[in-house]
Amino acid sequence: MKISFDLDDTLVCRQNNIPQEPNPIPFFLKPWFREPLRAGTCQLMTTLRKQSHEICIYTSSYRSPFYIRCWFWLYGITLGEVINQTVHNQHLQNSQRRDRPSKDPRLFGIHLHIDDSEGVKQEGKKLGFRVCQISPQDDCWVTRVFEEVQGLSDRF
Numbered sequence: 001m002k003i004s005f006d007l008d009d010t011l012v013c014r015q016n017n018i019p020q021e022p023n024p025i026p027f028f029l030k031p032w033f034r035e036p037l038r039a040g041t042c043q044l045m046t047t048l049r050k051q052s053h054e055i056c057i058y059t060s061s062y063r064s065p066f067y068i069r070c071w072f073w074l075y076g077i078t079l080g081e082v083i084n085q086t087v088h089n090q091h092l093q094n095s096q097r098r099d100r101p102s103k104d105p106r107l108f109g110i111h112l113h114i115d116d117s118e119g120v121k122q123e124g125k126k127l128g129f130r131v132c133q134i135s136p137q138d139d140c141w142v143t144r145v146f147e148e149v150q151g152l153s154d155r156f
């Protein structure tokens with residue numbers, strides 16, 4: 001199954017009370033990779049990859065796909081597709097659609113998208129793509145994603 005994750009307020013939570021992954025980045029690379037990664041991300045993604053799922057990033061930010069790929073690689077995670085706002089805009093333009101959803105995982109063959117945004121959840125309902133909505137405050141977020149993936153796994 002192809003699974004995508006949002007970054008801001010889903011995997012990157014800057015609020016003080018939210019636990020972060022231990023930072024494995026060597027000191028000489030730290031000036032380039034300053035962002036924290038939410039605790040649980042590595043365990044979740046490593047397990048999903050072992051179960052043969054493809055892990056993608058789908059962000060409305062303009063962080064470059066190369067930066068995102070390197071950043072996750074430093075945490076031991078190999079990403080599949082990386083979609084930022086530029087890639088999203090290009091695909092939307094090519095599809096010549098009239099509606100302009102903020103995200104459309106179907107354009108990239110993604111089966112499940114993980115996001116904090118209520119707006120994206122509503123777009124999913126309207127356009128027919130699956131969104132697992134996760135709040136930054138949810139301590140059990142890893143379990144919730146696993147459960148969602150498990151519930152869909154026999155379908156794909």
Ligand SMILES: [Mg+2]
Binds near residue numbers: 116
């Ligand atoms: Mg977000």
